[in-house]
Amino acid sequence: GDSVTQMEGPVTLSEEAFLTINCTYTATGYPSLFWYVQYPGEGLQLLLKATKADDKGSNKGFEATYRKETTSFHLEKGSVQVSDSAVYFCALGGQAGTALIFGKGTTLSVSS
Amino acid sequence: GAGVSQSPSNKVTEKGKDVELRCDPISGHTALYWYRQSLGQGLEFLIYFQGNSAPDKSGLPSDRFSAERTGESVSTLTIQRTQQEDSAVYLCASSLVPDIGFGYTFGSGTRLTVV
Numbered sequence: 001g002d003s004v005t006q007m008e009g010p011v012t013l014s015e016e017a018f019l020t021i022n023c024t025y026t027a028t029g030y031p032s033l034f035w036y037v038q039y040p041g042e043g044l045q046l047l048l049k050a051t052k053a054d055d056k057g058s059n060k061g062f063e064a065t066y067r068k069e070t071t072s073f074h075l076e077k078g079s080v081q082v083s084d085s086a087v088y089f090c091a092l093g094g095q096a097g098t099a100l101i102f103g104k105g106t107t108l109s110v111s112s
Numbered sequence: 113g114a115g116v117s118q119s120p121s122n123k124v125t126e127k128g129k130d131v132e133l134r135c136d137p138i139s140g141h142t143a144l145y146w147y148r149q150s151l152g153q154g155l156e157f158l159i160y161f162q163g164n165s166a167p168d169k170s171g172l173p174s175d176r177f178s179a180e181r182t183g184e185s186v187s188t189l190t191i192q193r194t195q196q197e198d199s200a201v202y203l204c205a206s207s208l209v210p211d212i213g214f215g216y217t218f219g220s221g222t223r224l225t226v227v
Contacts, residue, residue, distance in 0.1 A: 104154035
């Protein structure tokens with residue numbers, strides 16, 4: 001069945017460092033891909049998405065490109081801030097009418 | 113409402129008791145989802161409602177778990193005879209249409225602790 005694998009955390013970075021959180025997927029067909037973020041004490045929020053191959057989703061300085069050839073959707077940010085400290089979830093949307101499938105989450109901690 | 117509302121925000125219950133968790137989706141959102149978030153396990157899909165269609169219950173872990181939704185409004189997740197392994201954060205989400213490309217709006221969750 002469809003699945004999502006994301007890198008294990010925690011990821012600890014200094015402010016202004018470059019961030020990459022890897023996400024790969026297994027799916028039949030052409031899924032949509034998402035990154036959600038959960039800030040401390042808050043619910044999950046949609047960060048960005050891409051619905052077809054080669055699309056790039058972007059928001060708040062974060063980017064991810066849907067790579068069909070490598071079945072990946074890695075999250076990147078050029079310069080992280082302390083306020084980016086959160087848990088990041090990669091998710092896959094397969095067939096219409098089915099629920100999103102989430103990865104296990106990656107905790108990011110940014111220090112000043 | 114302005115967002116997805118879940119209640120209670122925290123629930124502590126004794127092993128063996130039944131609990132009910134409530135989710136009030138965004139008005140007009142036809143699709144509603146329940147997930148469970150356990151430490152180190154990510155988000156585990158439980159059940160999905162879409163309008164008046166039969167729900168997708170494929171993620172419910174046992175017959176102690178059930179959920180109802182009346183039309184396109186409030187949903188209740190019931191756990192009977194709670195066990196310690198049921199301790200987790202239960203998240204509800206809704207979306208305007210079941211189209212996967214739209215993504216979901218999540219509530220803040222109910223933290224369930226079974227003692």
